[in-house]
Amino acid sequence: MTTEATETIVLAWGSGEDGQLGLGNNEEKDLVCSIQALDGEKVTSVVAGSRNSLAICENGKLFTWGWNQRGTLGHPPETKTENVPSQVKALDNVKIVQAAIGGWHCLAVDDQGRAYAWGGNEYGQCGEEPERKDDNTRALRRDIAIPQRCAPKLSVRQVAAGGTHSVVLTNDGHVWTWGQPWPPGDIKQISTPVRVQGLEKVRFIAVGAFHNLALREDGMLWAWGNNEYGQLGTGDTQPRSQPIPVQGLSGLTLVDIAAGGWHSTALMDDGEVYAWGRGEHGRLGFGDDKSSKMVPQRVQLLVSEDIVQFSCGGTHSVACTRGGRMFSFGRGDHGRLGYGRKVTTGHPMEVPINIPARRNLENANGHWCAKVVACGGRHTLAIATWVETQE
Numbered sequence: 001m002t003t004e005a006t007e008t009i010v011l012a013w014g015s016g017e018d019g020q021l022g023l024g025n026n027e028e029k030d031l032v033c034s035i036q037a038l039d040g041e042k043v044t045s046v047v048a049g050s051r052n053s054l055a056i057c058e059n060g061k062l063f064t065w066g067w068n069q070r071g072t073l074g075h076p077p078e079t080k081t082e083n084v085p086s087q088v089k090a091l092d093n094v095k096i097v098q099a100a101i102g103g104w105h106c107l108a109v110d111d112q113g114r115a116y117a118w119g120g121n122e123y124g125q126c127g128e129e130p131e132r133k134d135d136n137t138r139a140l141r142r143d144i145a146i147p148q149r150c151a152p153k154l155s156v157r158q159v160a161a162g163g164t165h166s167v168v169l170t171n172d173g174h175v176w177t178w179g180q181p182w183p184p185g186d187i188k189q190i191s192t193p194v195r196v197q198g199l200e201k202v203r204f205i206a207v208g209a210f211h212n213l214a215l216r217e218d219g220m221l222w223a224w225g226n227n228e229y230g231q232l233g234t235g236d237t238q239p240r241s242q243p244i245p246v247q248g249l250s251g252l253t254l255v256d257i258a259a260g261g262w263h264s265t266a267l268m269d270d271g272e273v274y275a276w277g278r279g280e281h282g283r284l285g286f287g288d289d290k291s292s293k294m295v296p297q298r299v300q301l302l303v304s305e306d307i308v309q310f311s312c313g314g315t316h317s318v319a320c321t322r323g324g325r326m327f328s329f330g331r332g333d334h335g336r337l338g339y340g341r342k343v344t345t346g347h348p349m350e351v352p353i354n355i356p357a358r359r360n361l362e363n364a365n366g367h368w369c370a371k372v373v374a375c376g377g378r379h380t381l382a383i384a385t386w387v388e389t390q391e
Contacts (some may be wrong), residue, residue: 030335260312282346
């Protein structure tokens with residue numbers, strides 16, 4: 001039999017050039033390492049961005065690390081990068097429960113439903129109104145280094161961030177968005193939240209670079225935004241400015257969704273995963289078939305694994321099983337797949353957690369069990385707990 005200890009560690013691997021692994025150096029790691037600076041903190045969730053990372057603790061404290069030229073770490077940049085996690089002081093008097101990282105900006109929400117934003121704001125993605133200038137033109141502050149309230153009139157349940165836009169799910173089940181939802185140049189940016197029409201009773205949202213997913217309480221999955229690789233799952237590559245139902249999932253019970261840069265996934269109640277969108281580098285997990293898919297298809301190579309959580313990055317994906325194992329696939333350079341070889345593959349391979357037991361554990365017989373995984377642009381984060389093996 002096994003019993004679970006309360007010992008928790010935060011894991012990191014992949015590119016470290018911007019300090020995004022939090023290991024105290026800027027080296028890349030192709031095997032799983034533990035972030036010792038977070039030892040002793042009860043980390044409950046992690047988010048990996050394109051070049052930065054964050055962690056939320058049980059007590060609501062928020063830690064950030066990595067690239068900080070745009071204020072993405074929640075404090076003014078003294079250096080371009082920071083390779084050790086530090087607490088975001090501006091938020092230490094509130095209890096943060098969930099957060100997201102976009103292209104150059106971050107969002108967070110506290111236990112009172114208040115949303116916060118910081119980082120890049122050139123498209124209004126932090127939700128700050130433009131400042132009036134003397135000549136009556138209106139300008140946006142390019143960067144916001146100190147977290148500030150955004151969407152102040154909304155009671156927020158979940159935040160999600162795209163390349164240059166922000167999306168929130170409110171407690172009444174509606175979805176609101178602001179910033180620039182399309183690649184720069186296509187549409188005028190908005191800094192005031194606008195409600196997404198036609199979406200009611202939404203349970204969960206997920207946002208890629210320029211596409212959006214919303215899972216409703218009735219189990220229907222809706223998508224809108226860019227669609228050049230079929231990432232909306234509508235059977236074509238036409239972009240949609242309004243939500244449209246995702247095809248090929250009828251009769252299935254969806255429990256979670258995830259969006260990467262240009263691909264999407266849905267997790268079923270029986271532990272099976274469906275994937276669609278950009279297939280380059282094998283990020284969809286269809287083995288040697290690296291073509292893009294315009295409608296969701298079951299990831300057969302994970303069928304027997306009982307997946308309970310899934311994350312999509314820029315060019316790779318990682319699945320977490322009920323038993324605490326992790327499987328990664330997609331682009332392998334910089335070590336982001338975590339199994340010691342920088343090989344690009346569409347075949348899910350297990351990520352070994354070869355980290356010794358902590359000295360304070362009475363029983364060193366056991367193993368680390370992955371609970372949460374988060375894929376970034378070129379790195380991956382995870383949370384693991386120690387499970388003792390008892391005779």
